[in-house]
Amino acid sequence: MTRPGNRPPSASEQKLAASLAGAVDLSGLKKRAEAKRDPVAAARTSGGGTGPVTLVEVDEATFEQEVLVRSTQVPVIVELMSRRAPTVLTSLLSSLAEEGGGQWVHAVVDVDSSPGIAQAFQARAVPTVVAVAAGRPLADFEGEQPEDALRQWIAAVLQATEGKLSGVPGSADTGEPDDPADPER
Template sequence: MSGAVDLSGLKDRPQPPAAPTASTPAGDGSATGLSPVVDVSEATFEAEVLERSMQVVVLVALWSPRSDASVAFAGELESLALDGDGTWVLAKVDVDANMRIAQAFGVQGIPTVVAVAAGQPIADFQGVQPVDQVQGWLGQVLAATAGKLSGPPPVDGAEPEPEDPRFVAAEDALADGDLDGAEAAYQAILDAEPGNKQAVAAQRQVRFLARVQNVAPDAVTAAAAEPANVAAQLDAADALLYTQQPEEAFTLLIDAIRRYAGDDKTTVRTRLLELFELFDQADPLVVAARRKLASALY
């Protein structure tokens, strides 16, 4: 999104008692204390979107019953949300009945999907998109917010997992912008527990964030102007990934691998594999890119 979006006006209306969505009834398939899909109105927007987004990412899907395409797309998003098992929430908004929500987000067309975290919109797209692209985009959103939200509430009757103070220290350093401190904290965990998958994944994310801080704003343009410049290709891929364009980042490096030979080819391949590690290896974008990489290598 370009600029912050003011959602404060949607808090003005008196709120009815919140529906019991924080606790999922037995049998709906969610392993967390959240309902994966909720219908949201102006009256429930604050509780179901703003407050809920302090716990997990909320995808606000703005649709209209007048648009068959948006209705069908909302159904596809519901399937993704159910697969997510309450780790993120889909908030469906009928724009015809809730014009103030549409106006707050500056909606210019439907369907529009907006990711909200910590009470603020952080990413969005407009129009029907292929499911695999939505999954890739969502993966980036979840990666960007990892460790920054409180997480879903416990299921009724379950005791909440105590927070690991080592991870709390690392996440606090990350929240303060201390990337070196965050990496050191995660490394300390790995020194004690080399197989800690959570620390491995978090440290990879921190290292990527630290590296991308030094990438020039025109990195993609520069790489296109200097196709033989290996460093330029690596920077451009980082820039694309940081701006939530993973497929484009993967394609740029795979194309470079096809052009290069020897050490240059190895360098680019190594970076591509590092970028793959930032994702769930079952992510369709990663699976497709690995096939393309194999073709480029052999």
């Protein structure tokens, strides 16, 4: 083991390295425990923070920007949930959004702190999931769903919106023609 500057490790560093040999990574257990306590926070921190936005936490103050405006670029899958009754749906949707690489965004709304959003969607139960595209609800469902059913539902949403939205948030495509003087564009 070498350190920057090619200085040999000290005796304490050698002991530490020896004590960690064969150590077991328990971070997976920690993530599962965090997901049970706060599924939104666990999903938010599981991605590593690089790449396109795939998860946003939404409240009544941020709903317009994070859901309505963002849905003009990519579909936004809004999950109405309650932190008082966490489900695995939050982490499953977050994983699928991350896997999708920015094709769609998972927006999480805690109905206990933002009841107006639940009322706007006329949600009768939690979890309720609503796909929003171009600022409008497109499809929805209530309750837990198996992963394969979620994948099919998301694929149908993506197919329904294909070519109809402007693309990944923050992309160079603004929807404006390259040459505004050219009426043929």
